[in-house]
Amino acid sequence: MKKSTQQTRVAESQVTPESIFWNRRQFIQKFGLATSYLGMMGIAPVNAESNSGLSGLALKDELSSEYVITHHNNFYEFSTDKKKPAELAKNFTPGNDWRVAIEGEIEKPGEYTLEDILKWVQLEERIYRLRCVEAWSMVVPWTGFELSTLIKHVKPTSKAKYIEFKTxxxxxxxxxxxxxxxxxxxxxxxxxxxxxxxxxxxxxxLMATGVYGKNLPGQNGAPLRLVVPWKYGFKSIKSVVSIRFSETQPVNTWNKRARREYGFYANVNPNVDHPRWSQATERRITDESFFGVKKIPTQMFNGYADQVAHLYKGLDLTRFY
Structure with missing residues (x-):
């Protein structure tokens, strides 16, 4: 993929305070992000008053450093070593000409460029916890857009019960x-x-397009990755080129590879252990030293239960893990 020279821009009038995740001014001051630069990158923080269902989310966790987020990566397409993806991905810089096939049970199927997709949505800053199934975690400041806005644009039919993503x-x-x-x-x-x-x-x-106010680097899933903060990290598929709406449940890669260890739902659940380790606690990684990692209790649904628990009402989460 060639890197596009075209920048995605958002008018300053669209940039509003991100009060539901963090005070925008504090975020900019602490991490040196200029407002004009954020505008150039197309970042428009979500407004709490206009986004029902999220108004209670004020995440106060300490952010993981940019170095940690970009140098501690599970991206097996590059390597099984967590440090090597950053090195191996240094020349992988796809741009807005990246293509995504959006197909299946929808009214508007087609192959769209990232530039096409970004015209349908508004980018925002969001700070989410990221919990790996391996029992380590981070806190990441993403840039991206709600997946629901893309879904509404392509108009799913009544048969669309699931969405399958491919790297x-x-x-x-x-x-x-x-x-x-x-x-x-x-x-x-x-x-x-x-x-x-x-x-x-x-x-x-969220469909993420950036991190720490910059375009996603290759090792983090450039140029487009899924972020589902209440699920284990392997659900947040990277470098997406296919989104298919279907009537039947797709078989995800890790469930196919090790069905006993990795389920379809993969919701963060401290009460259901991995067959080889406990999920009751996690190692929170914040800075590049990787030493003195703080061990903390894992929260149900990674702390997002108020927003997502209703999705699984009546579902046995010990069987459908």
């Missing part, structure tokens, strides 16, 4: 996709994830 499959870009690289433990490529339509429509569900 780019290109071994020339992603050395980890080369046949036999990981031997018998190689994953079936391309990487696949899925959500119910109700999960996808939840206001918390």
């Amino acid at each position: 780019l499959h290109d071994p020339k870009v992603f050395p980890g996709q080369k046949r036999g690289l990981f031997g018998m433990h190689s994953l079936p490529w391309p990487y696949v994830e899925g959500l119910t339509i109700e999960e996808a429509m939840n206001p918390l569900t």
Whole structure:
């Protein structure tokens, strides 16, 4: 993918205070983000009064550093080593000409560029907890847009019960996709994830295009990745090139690879352990030293229960994990 030279812009009149996540002025002052630069990048923080269902979210957790977020990555398409994706992705800089096939049970199927998609949405800053299934966590300042706005634009039919996402499959870009690289433990490529339509429509569900006020780097899933903060991180699929609406539940990659260990829902749940380790606590990583990592109790739905628990009413979360 060639890097696009076209910038996505948002008028200053659209940039409003992000009171539901953090005070915007404090965020800018603390991390040196100029307002004019944020506007150039197309970042328009969400307004609490205009976004029903999110007004109670004032996240006070300490942010993880930009170095940690961009140098501690699970992106097996590059490497199983958490530090190597940052090195291997340095030349992977896709731009607004990135293409996404949006298909299935919708009224407006087609192949759209990222530039096309960004015309339908408004970018925002959001600070979310990220909880890995491996029991470590971060707090990440994302830039992105609510997935629901894209969904509404393409107009799903009544048959659209699920959404399947796929990552780019290109071994020339992603050395980890080369046949036999990981031997018998190689994953079936391309990487696949899925959500119910109700999960996808939840206001918390984000399609991220940036982090720390910059475009997403390759190791974080450039140029477009899913962020579902109440689920384990492997659900937040990176470098998305396909979004398909279907009547049947997709089989996500880790569920296909190890069904006993990874379910379709993958909701953060301290009461359901991974077969090989406890999920009751997590190691919160905040700075680049990686030492003295704070161990904290894991919260149900990663602390977002008030916003998402209703999606699973009547569902046995010990069976449908």
